Amino acid sequence: MTTRAEIDEAYANASHIPGGMAYPDRWAEAAAAFRAAHPPEEIAYGAGARHRLDLFWPESTARGAVVFVHGGFWKAFDKSTWSHLAAGALAQGWAVAMPSYTLAPEARIAAMTREIEAAIGAVAEAVPGPLRLAGHSAGGHLVARMACADLSPPWRDRVARIVPISPLSDLRPLMGATMNDDLRLDAAEAAAESPLLCDQVDLPMTVWVGAVERPAFLDQARWLAERRGCDLVEAPGRHHFDVIEELADPDSPLMRALLG
Known part of the structure; x- marks a missing residue:
């Protein structure tokens, strides 16, 4: 039987990345500088304290909207940590939305799924045109959930990709992890909230993961791509923390995959 310590180690990232503990401060500093230069519009998509999203507008009429959902194992961060990652899509003429959502233990993952569904709905009302969804780690899980048949948002026919x-596609292994003290996953919720296990909606998808990520994250990405029958890209030399950096580069392979 796999122990709790072994599961925790399988999904640990910072301790396996050189300088890993410094990344959150670096993200926050870069995001603050970007917001100072490109102040976003803040939109409420619900009544909760964290039901807010930042919407960055391009200089010209937006071609559509990119929504980026942050990670943090559903327990950490908010919209303000990632603003700099809007640079790539903005340079290509897309509006970029970054929502916060209620974190564990205050909310369960099923509630977070519905919050992201509502946040994307608010973006769809604010920005005409196609929607392109990206998310990292737990955020990758949440955007993958938008392609599950138990949801039926009115904006789904606008999703272009x-x-x-680095998504978490099967939540069942996390029931044995220390983080589940906050997540409170049980067998029913873990199955219902796993994109790997849900009935699929036919939406264009590309699964992206760093080639040197932890084996557990490589497995999670590969499982989802196989289940969806979609492209899987293992980005050379990228780990769990720097795999998202290409979102800031309008000409990067990741941005080409997202924007087409």
């Missing part, structure tokens, strides 16, 4: 980045 979903790119889950």
